[in-house]
Amino acid sequence: ADTLNRAQRQSARRLLWADGELNPAGRTAVQLEADLLNAIDRNEIEVLYQPQYAVDGDRIVGAEALARWQHGEVGRIGAGALFTIAERADHVAQLSRHIASRALSDAAQWPEHLRLSLNVTPTDLGAVSFPNDIAAAIVEAGFSPDLLTLEITEEALLSDIDRSAHSLGQLRDLGIRIALDDFGAGFCNFRYLKLLPLHYLKLDRVMIDEIESDPRDLAVLRAILAMAKALDLKVLVEGIENEGQRELIAREGCDYYQGFLRSQPISAAEFLDIVKG
Numbered sequence: 076a077d078t079l080n081r082a083q084r085q086s087a088r089r090l091l092w093a094d095g096e097l098n099p100a101g102r103t104a105v106q107l108e109a110d111l112l113n114a115i116d117r118n119e120i121e122v123l124y125q126p127q128y129a130v131d132g133d134r135i136v137g138a139e140a141l142a143r144w145q146h147g148e149v150g151r152i153g154a155g156a157l158f159t160i161a162e163r164a165d166h167v168a169q170l171s172r173h174i175a176s177r178a179l180s181d182a183a184q185w186p187e188h189l190r191l192s193l194n195v196t197p198t199d200l201g202a203v204s205f206p207n208d209i210a211a212a213i214v215e216a217g218f219s220p221d222l223l224t225l226e227i228t229e230e231a232l233l234s235d236i237d238r239s240a241h242s243l244g245q246l247r248d249l250g251i252r253i254a255l256d257d258f259g260a261g262f263c264n265f266r267y268l269k270l271l272p273l274h275y276l277k278l279d280r281v282m283i284d285e286i287e288s289d290p291r292d293l294a295v296l297r298a299i300l301a302m303a304k305a306l307d308l309k310v311l312v313e314g315i316e317n318e319g320q321r322e323l324i325a326r327e328g329c330d331y332y333q334g335f336l337r338s339q340p341i342s343a344a345e346f347l348d349i350v351k352g
Contacts (some may be wrong), residue, residue, distance in 0.1 A: 107146075107149070107160050108160055108163055108164030110146065111144070111161060111164060111170070115166065115169055115170060115173050118173075119144065119145070120144050120157070120170065120173055120177075121142070122141070122142055122143075122174055122181065123142075123340035123341060124138035124139065124178075124181075124343060125138055125139045125338060126333065126338045126341075126346065127192065127311065127331055127333045128332055129331055130321075130329050130330060131325075135350055136188075136331060137190030137192060137222075137224070138189070138190075138192065138346055139192040139193075139194075139226070139333065140174060140177075140178035140181075140191060141154050142154045142157055143340075144157050154194075157170070158196065167196055167198040167199075168198055168199070168202065171199050172208070172212070176216070179191065179212055179213060179215075179216035179218045180216045181343040181346075181347075183216050183217045184347060185346075187219070187222075188222075189222065189350060190222050190223070190224055190252075191223055191224070192224040193223065193224070193226065194225075194226050195225050195231055197230055197231040199231070200227065200231045200232070200239050200242060201234055201238075205242055206242055206245040206246050209223075209246060209249075210249055213249075219250075220249045220250040221251075223250075223251045224251070224252045224274070224275065225246060225252070225254070226256040226277060227239075227243070227253065227254070227256060228255075228256045229257070229261060229262075232271075236267070236270060239271070240270045240272070243272050252275065253272055253275070254274065254277045255267065255268075255271070255273055255275070256277045257277065258278050258279060258282075259279045259281060259295075260281055268302075268308075273306075273308055274308065274309065275308060275310070276303050276308050276310050277310075277311045277313060278299065278310060278311070278329075279314070280334075282296060283323075283324065286320065287319050287320065293323075293327075296324075297327060300329065304328075309330040309331065310329045310331070311330065311331040311333070312329050312331070312332045312334075313332070313334060314333075314334050315335075316336050317336060318336065320336070321336055
């Protein structure tokens with residue numbers, strides 16, 4: 076995020092990618108904005124899937140959809156930079172619809188017990204039509220709303236918490252589940268836990284980076300788990316990278332996890348092969 080913020084302030088309006096390197100083709104942000112709209116029209120934005128696992132039994136329970144753009148000149152552009160470009164060009168709504176449509180269509184081919192998680196942007200949640208748009212996309216794809224989870228961040232809630240709560244309530248009434256994403260990454264307003272119709276807390280990787288060595292990190296995790304249990308919320312931990320972390324969250328009572336320990340984001344075909352194999 077820091078890298079992208081610096082990029083936005085550059086007078087030449089070039090983009091810095093998440094690894095801190097200037098894009099090698101030297102294309103300006105304006106050029107990339109035009110490229111993005113064309114890529115959406117040509118269906119060139121790929122959707123990858125990172126498997127999510129139940130801690131109990133270590134079985135796949137679903138996947139999070141993540142966007143990636145293989146630009147012809149710049150190369151691979153990940154989701155963070157992709158949405159930064161879309162926001163500058165006012166293409167966020169189009170990009171979100173494209174990702175949701177592709178992901179729902181892919182997930183309709185999965186075994187019926189697997190869940191799909193979609194990320195919700197502030198632009199998405201701020202649109203009055205958002206619940207109806209999601210409902211229409213679900214029907215078009217032939218996917219069950221009971222198997223869809225929408226992941227929202229604190230940023231998406233900042234502009235109008237009451238309207239957000241109303242929209243999320245409409246989505247919950249359709250059978251869709253709601254996860255509060257990146258929990259612990261920034262300042263958390265606990266009022267959200269009271270007002271929003273949540274089903275999951277998704278803990279950010281910063282909450283577990285040093286959990287094996289820092290007693291205070293472990294104490295914080297235990298406090299979050301106790302709160303989640305009191306609120307009847309399931310807990311998913313992201314960023315699990317080693318067996319020690321997985322064993323620790325299992326011991327402490329977390330419900331689900333995802334991370335490079337088991338799988339990086341993979342293509343729709345690769346994910347389908349795994350879950351049907």
